Amino acid sequence: MKKIFYNNIIIFLVASVVLVSSCSKILDQSNLNSYSSTQIWDDANLANAYLINLYSIFGNYNVSLDGLSDQQSGISFAANAVTTTNGGGALAGLANWSDSYTNIRLINQGISSVRTGTLPLTTQNEILGQLYFMRAYVYFSLVTTYGGIPYIKVAQSVSDSLNVPRNSTKECFDYLIQDLDSALTYLPTHILSSSSDYGKIDGNFAIAFKGKVLLYKASPQFNPSTPWDNVYWADAYSANHLAYDSLQQQGYQLISDYSQVAINSGNTEVVFCVINMSPNKTSNWESTTRPASLSRGNPYSCPTWEIVKAFPMVDGKSYNDPSGKFYQTDNGFAQNFWQNRDPRFGKSVLYNAELYPAAGTPSGYRQYTSLGIANTLDAYGINPNAGIPAASNNNTYTGFFILKNGDLNLSQSQVTNYDVNYNVMRFAEVMLNYAEAANETGHSSEALDVLYQIRKRAGIEAGTDEHYGIVATSRTEIRQAIMNERNIELCFEGFRFKDLRRWRMFNVLNGVAKHGMESIAINSDGSQMAMTQAQQLATTYQLLTSNFQYLSRQVPMTGVLLNTLPDSYYFAPIQQSVIAAGNKLEQNTDWGGSFVPTIN
Amino acid sequence: MNYSTSYIFNSVAGQSNPYLPAAPDPNQTNVFAFNSPQAPYLSENVNNGWKYQIDWYLSYDRKFGLHSINAVGVFERTEMKEYYVNSAAYSPVSTIDQYFAYSTSSGNRYGNGSESVAATQSWIGRLHYDYANRYIAEFSFRNDGRYEFAPGHKWGFFPSGSVAWNISQESFFKKALSWINNLKLRASIGSTGNLYDVNNNAISGYQYQTYYGNSNGYVVGNTYYTGIAPSVVPNANITWATTVERNFGVDFSLLNHRLSGSFDIFKNTMKNILGPRTITLPTTYGQSLADENYAQRSFHGWEYSLQWQDRIGNIAYSVYGNMGFAIDKWDKLDQDPLYAEGGAASFQNAIGHPADRIFGLKSDGLIRTQSQLDELTAAGYNYQGRKPYLGAILYKDIRGQDYSSTLDNTIDANDVVLLSNNGKPRINFGFGFNVSWNGLSLDAHFQGMTKYDRMIGVQEGGGIYQHGGSQRLYYPFWAGDVWQSDNVDAKYPRPVGQNWEESGATNSSFWLRDGSYLRLKNLNIGYSLPLEWLRKVGVSSTQVFVNGTNLLTFSKVKEFMDPEQKYYDSYPIMKTFTLGLNVKF
Known part of the structure; x- marks a missing residue:
């Protein structure tokens, strides 16, 4: 008995020693689901993965962006939609403050750590080039949204003095250029589309983006007192001229078919794109633009009658220009809007009863939007004779759908597999940036030459004077022609709202109604066609666009009807809570503070 | 030993x-x-x-x-x-x-x-x-170590102590109050460690290390590459939260143990709860500060239970009841300065208030008549810019822009008010009885909650939406007593196919109901066959029973759903019936 007791004690003691010695160890479990932060800059794969994470700053297709402008339906600015409490509402969506600074921190951390690792010098340089570019890219969005911001260049540690003031807008632009110049010293000049590095930032993107930054710096948004005559236009001209020349020499050019600018991947017009590749990286562009009956959900936002009107006729003149071959009255044009148009119209906008050969549709399929005739998911309008209630999407639909960059090879069930590359910058934009800077610096013939090239590719008739319908001669007229051309050439690509902001032209949006176009089937004598007959004809796609009467309706039909964009919206306020957390940040002058976000 | x-x-x-x-x-x-x-x-x-x-x-x-x-x-x-x-x-x-x-x-x-x-x-x-079973004292401790925390912060030491006085064992007591069979006074103070953060989620491990996890991928060339990003902001000091529990209680039984029961009051404090310190850091830092153990929350309440058991002839019976009350408040918590004392939205200040409160718009019923609508329209009344319409919910304009006191006739987030402090049931109770006679037995258990307000909601959010995202069609609700031109006295708003605040899709007093309920949770009737019959066939016991759960419910929430159901469109609570036979050999 006693012996057993002693044995137990001995086992207990031995076991205790074993346990106690391993006590401290058992709780030191290693984390099985993480990468250690210390290896990143010694391992080329981890360093690459670090950069890959940051590439998300370039975003992807976003149908909502042009819903902010006059190109698409949507009212993003009800009265007082932007406040210091919400920090800018829809404006802040163009540059999210805290996401931007999260990325900036990672970029700064990368810049300061690359050289501490053991990667080969050439790899380190490539990484630095990309990081410097990214820093400029992120800060550029912030500066154009808020004005000058704290341009932080180091990954701060908690013990640093973190309460930093805003750099002046002018300083920020200087830093942007410095960062782009640093990027240019490290980046490879040209990454060909055949390269396994295609999709990474190259020198050509940096040089073109530098032109864009300087164009913004010279633009009225930052120079309200001297919008077109400030000294920065000269810098904008030389940078954009250099970008245009150097890219052209390397083979960048407009491709022949406007409808292929994104769909034809790796084409000569792409300066920088986000590569989509199903199933790993897809975009919702198709599923947010396509008619709902052939998609998986409703399109978020649709082209307005305003953008439909803005496309020139095929002779390059506006429909209401009496000197044009196709001059029409407003009313005549409304019943005829699809005829004799700039070919870019048919390649960008899907209208009622147009042929729409999406995969899975019967041959000869026409896309109807007329209430009572179209699938209820696609219908727009309130026609009381349709025999069914008003369409349910009258607040976002317009009777038009976006066709640009759509991939018709996708069947209905595949729309979310859309993987066309997203063009962040294409050569047409570089050209238009160049044209704008050229016009403001007295090089009007260079500006006109760009417009001719763009219109030539678009398929507009050259005309006897080979001016493609452009009659502008004065600086102001050419400026207007460039603005119009940007509206059309870059439509639905997310440029319009930022351009209107840059030109201080919110008058185009403020209190201005947007419209859709309801279609109602008619007989040849103009009387309304019996609904049953119209439906019958539509089942075999015998109703053509011309078999309808067109009625313009304000969109949306209910809710807030008009945008309210006072001039204070040219720069978003910094959110109240952001200022509360960093009290050296001054608010913009239009929002009750003392910081001047403009340069002149 | x-x-x-x-x-x-x-x-x-x-x-x-x-x-x-x-x-x-x-x-x-x-x-x-x-x-x-x-x-x-x-x-x-x-x-x-x-x-x-x-x-x-x-x-x-x-x-x-x-x-x-x-x-x-x-x-x-x-x-x-x-x-x-x-x-x-x-x-x-x-x-x-x-x-x-x-x-x-x-x-x-x-x-x-x-x-x-x-x-x-x-x-x-x-x-x-x-x-002598009269004075009882106890001291205990736990020293707990966890893998989640950094070396040096893994261990938490949690001592506890309690004393009890079994006063009924004292000779003076026995002499004076012999009808009291048992009376015991208890007091305790104890501490335990817990691993929950301010949102009541379990603390995840390794927050003391800088480490990277997978993040956004991106395509380069023809290859999809995985990206990496820092997973958390490290804080080497993260450790246990401590709950200190203080309790005072009495146990008693009297009248030959026919009446027994207990009563307790408690006050608990949760200290050093892990939470984000959002507001103390300029946003330009680029990352939030690491979570820290700093927040504090306290709970107090009471509970009692009583039971009476006796027998009349060969009927044995017992009746029992219990009730508990508990409420909490935040003592320390970082919040947006807007909500803090003196801030514009200080009505949302969490400090000193329970964690589960209900905020929402204040409803004034529906816009029922054209004249009412004309008056509102003329005054410029609107819902974030949307015009009012017949059959919409009318909300009170409480504040103007940025929570200012100048009214703006615009209904938006600035008009939100505190609707109830009781987003969680503060009182729960139960009672029941059982009777048995000659092998026949009847048990009933009632259960309920009160001091409880419910915001009726759907899975998309508070209020009843007119349709659910892309997943659900219109709820059958909207075919019921809703505003129509021929039903202007309807109970619910007009179906307009929109999930607007005014069409019902938001937290508001329109959808707030008293969440109290009482339900017959369980009813059981059993019969045990007499032993004499069973011996002959070699069976030692046989019981036949019928059991039903959730048979009766009383609640105002039943206007929409079962009071224990989470959302209008979530899975309902089941009523069950069981018929059973237990045989033992």
């Missing part, structure tokens, strides 16, 4: 296959746009692992005279590892619900897996002293 040891090893059970609903009609993918893969697929998730627990007990028991001492020491250690595997296969050859029937092309097969580990270690001690 006694020593024992135990070792338990078990493998963690695999997880069930959750059922995911598919589109009601697969050809209607445009209407039912689920965020699930487009092609038919089969997926299976399996997790398994192992866990062991070693416990060593050393106990010591000694009585000398009227003193008795009991001491226990325990060492406990656990370690576990789990393995997760999930896989999916697409494009079936045939509709057989098995993997073999799915495409074997590598692009159609998907797999993923991960492992996790956990370990804990504790030293526990308890010393119990008892004098």
Whole structure:
């Protein structure tokens, strides 16, 4: 008995020693689901993965962006939609403050750590080039949204003095250029589309983006007192001229078919794109633009009658220009809007009863939007004779759908597999940036030459004077022609709202109604066609666009009807809570503070 | 002195296959746009692992005279590892619900897996002293270690002490109050460690390290690369939160133990709760500050239970009831300065208030008549810019822009008010009885809650939406007593096919109901067959019973749903009936 007791004690003691010695160890479990932060800059794969994470700053297709402008339906600015409490509402969506600074921190951390690792010098340089570019890219969005911001260049540690003031807008632009110049010293000049590095930032993107930054710096948004005559236009001209020349020499050019600018991947017009590749990286562009009956959900936002009107006729003149071959009255044009148009119209906008050969549709399929005739998911309008209630999407639909960059090879069930590359910058934009800077610096013939090239590719008739319908001669007229051309050439690509902001032209949006176009089937004598007959004809796609009467309706039909964009919206306020957390940040002058976000 | 040891090893059970609903009609993918893969697929998730627990007990028991001492020491250690595997296969050859029937092309097969580990270690001690079963004192402690925290912060020491006085054992008491069989006064103060953060989520491990996890991927060339990003902002000091519990209680039984019961009051404090310190740092820093152990919350309340049991002839019966009350408040919590004392929205200040409060718009009923509508329209009344319409919910304009007191006739987030402090039931109670007579028995248990307000809501959010995202169609609700031109006295707003605030899709007093309820939770009638009958067939006992649950419910929430149901469109509470036979041989 006693012996057993002693044995137990001995086992207990031995076991205790074993346990106690391993006590401290058992709780030191290693984390099985993480990468250690210390290896990143010694391992080329981890360093690459670090950069890959940051590439998300370039975003992807976003149908909502042009819903902010006059190109698409949507009212993003009800009265007082932007406040210091919400920090800018829809404006802040163009540059999210805290996401931007999260990325900036990672970029700064990368810049300061690359050289501490053991990667080969050439790899380190490539990484630095990309990081410097990214820093400029992120800060550029912030500066154009808020004005000058704290341009932080180091990954701060908690013990640093973190309460930093805003750099002046002018300083920020200087830093942007410095960062782009640093990027240019490290980046490879040209990454060909055949390269396994295609999709990474190259020198050509940096040089073109530098032109864009300087164009913004010279633009009225930052120079309200001297919008077109400030000294920065000269810098904008030389940078954009250099970008245009150097890219052209390397083979960048407009491709022949406007409808292929994104769909034809790796084409000569792409300066920088986000590569989509199903199933790993897809975009919702198709599923947010396509008619709902052939998609998986409703399109978020649709082209307005305003953008439909803005496309020139095929002779390059506006429909209401009496000197044009196709001059029409407003009313005549409304019943005829699809005829004799700039070919870019048919390649960008899907209208009622147009042929729409999406995969899975019967041959000869026409896309109807007329209430009572179209699938209820696609219908727009309130026609009381349709025999069914008003369409349910009258607040976002317009009777038009976006066709640009759509991939018709996708069947209905595949729309979310859309993987066309997203063009962040294409050569047409570089050209238009160049044209704008050229016009403001007295090089009007260079500006006109760009417009001719763009219109030539678009398929507009050259005309006897080979001016493609452009009659502008004065600086102001050419400026207007460039603005119009940007509206059309870059439509639905997310440029319009930022351009209107840059030109201080919110008058185009403020209190201005947007419209859709309801279609109602008619007989040849103009009387309304019996609904049953119209439906019958539509089942075999015998109703053509011309078999309808067109009625313009304000969109949306209910809710807030008009945008309210006072001039204070040219720069978003910094959110109240952001200022509360960093009290050296001054608010913009239009929002009750003392910081001047403009340069002149 | 006694020593024992135990070792338990078990493998963690695999997880069930959750059922995911598919589109009601697969050809209607445009209407039912689920965020699930487009092609038919089969997926299976399996997790398994192992866990062991070693416990060593050393106990010591000694009585000398009227003193008795009991001491226990325990060492406990656990370690576990789990393995997760999930896989999916697409494009079936045939509709057989098995993997073999799915495409074997590598692009159609998907797999993923991960492992996790956990370990804990504790030293526990308890010393119990008892004098003549009259004076009782106890001291105990736990020293708990967890793998989640950094070396130096893994261990938490949590002592506790209690005293009790069994006053009914005192001779003066026995003489004076012999009808009281038992009366015991108790007091205790104790501390325990807990691993929850300010949002009541379990603290995840390794927050003390800088580490990177997978993040956004991106395509370069023809290759999809995985990105990495920092997973958390590290804080080497993260450690246990501590709950201090103070309790005072009485146990009693009297009248020959026919009446017995207990009463307790408590005040608990949760200290050093892990939470984000959002507001103290300029946002330009680029990351939030690491979470810290700083927040504090306290709870107080009381509970009692009473039971009466007796017998009349050969009817035995008992009746019982219990009730508990508890409420909490935040003592320390970082919040947006807007909500703090003196801030513009200080009505949302969390400090000094319970965590579960209900905020929302204040409703003034519906806009029922044209004249009412004209008046509102003329005054410029609007919902974030949207015009009012007949059958819309009318909300009170409480504040103007940025929570200012200048009214703006615009209904928006600035008009939100505190609607109730009781977003969680503060009082819960139960009562019941059982009677038995000659093998026949009847048990009934009632249960309920009160001091409780419910914001009726749907899975998308508070209020009743007119349609649910892309997943649900219109709720049948909107075919009921809703505003129509021929039903202007309707109870609910007009269906307009929009999820606007005014059409019902937001938290507001319009949808706030008293959440109190009382329900017959369980009713059981049983009959045991007489033993004499059973012996003959070699059966030792047989009982036949009928059991029903949730048979009766009383509540104002029943206007929409069962009071225990989470949302209007979530799975309802079941009423069940069981008929049973128990036979023992």
